Amino acid sequence: MAKYYQPEIETASQEQIRAWQNERLVEQVKHVWNDVPYYRKKMEEKGVTPDDIKSVDDLYKLPFLTKDDLREAYPYGLMGKPASECVRIQSTSGTTGKRVVAFYTQHDVDLWEDCCARAIVAVGGTKDDVCHVAYGYGLFTGGAGLHGGSHKVGCLTLPMSSGNTDRQLQFMTDLGSTIICCTPSYAAYLAESIYEKGIRDQIKLKAGIFGAEAWSEEMRRDIEEKLGIRAYDIYGLTEISGPGVSFECEAQMGMHINEDHFIAEIIDPDTGEVLPEGEKGELVFTCITKEAFPLIRYRTRDICVLSRKPCPCGRTHVKMSKPMGRSDDMLIIRGVNVFPSQIETVLIEQGYPANYQIIVDRVNNSDTFEVMVEMSPENFSDSLKKITEMEKSLVGALKAMLGIAAKVKLVAPKTIARSEGKAVRVIDKRKI
């Protein structure tokens, strides 16, 4: 059984990886300078030209890109190739207010799928496997990425997409799925359903690739035990490509970043200064092989640690820890990015005070999402029917804005907890 999808790359020496990175970074900066006026302007403002970038050591000289840049440049401002050269777009999950659209040439899709194929082989996937992809298909990168990777490995690919658990379980038992790709919370839900139906002995799964949301070691053990599989983490973001930016190997101790495509840095989120290896800070990526959406020094806002300690799996690429938090206020709830400011916008539109509180918890391995909203005089009446209609309209508007359903709890005015005069907007009770 092949242990690596691209052994010469995945086990290359540190020197070789560095050499690839140096060469590709220099080329990429020229490409961006010539073809992405938005970024060229940023470079000019910082007084940097492609001549200043001779190796990865010069990376720190380049300006950062943030989600705000992506919004400002929406939709075409950060494209590195004309649309006629692109074959695909993907978009971030469900956030109408802050949608990010990423473009791909055929070459970009190929390299992205290679990354996902590496992840599948790393969990033991071969052409004899039946790969059950239960990530959402569509704009979301989860389905498309693992689907493509599964094809490259030669697995029999089941493009299940998300939802319809009964159908998922039927295909899983009838077609003998051996690898499952989905969010960890959906894996936990499937495990629960399999247990309830008493069909564990008909399940042939051996491994799972679970990403797009934070999960704990405890949850990993729980899923592994209930499904009788090994559960692996995968990391990615639409801006950089999608799942497969990094992936876990058999060691289950951090995710290898595909360094031949992405240069990772850890910075101090407050000063932007690059931190030495092993220190905790914000993860920043530079895409060195992407053509259509070549982001340089993109700030992920994920807080983590990098490690170059040798890995028992034989892969040499740097490993990142699971993200330990965010350097902004974004929440990931059921795999969907949620910004408190989006909730505020909806509340104001619907005539409620902007004094709200979000309570997120994890019950039976699934995220619960409640928004406490203070009743307002204009939305109150003697009629319960009118109040519940207003409440339903608020729930609908939140769903339309966020892409996921929230439970709304109407409370009396001024009851939402404040600490030292400053409102506490988010209470995240999830133990991850």
Added chain:
Amino acid sequence: MNIYQISVFLENRAGQLSEITKLLADNGINLRAISIAETSDYGVLRMIADDAERASSILLEQGNIISMTPVSVVAVPDRPAGLSEVLSIIAEAGIDIEYMYSLFTHADDKAYMVFRVDGEEKLSSAIKAHDMEMATKEEIGLK
């Protein structure tokens, strides 16, 4: 002569109702009728106070969310079929009742019911046309 009901938003938590009744009691407000409609998460307390204007300003001062609604109070004959007759009159007049509840006040031959309808004038005319009575503020102890 409008009779106003005060509605107060109630969170579902222990002691909320008692806080409101105590607040009114401490200010010498006498409640003539009270009713609660609730969902699993919150409720609407509806009441008729002897001095609606003062009661409402006290509630507002304490940061409550309230709403004032004109309601109809009918003097229902206190005998078998009394309420049934009143309801028939309302139904025949084509008036929808959103909700109703009774007053604590009771006379020898009359009970009093609060009706929330769309069209108080119409209700009042229909009741009077059938030789029945609408309550006066005085007889139910309102200021």
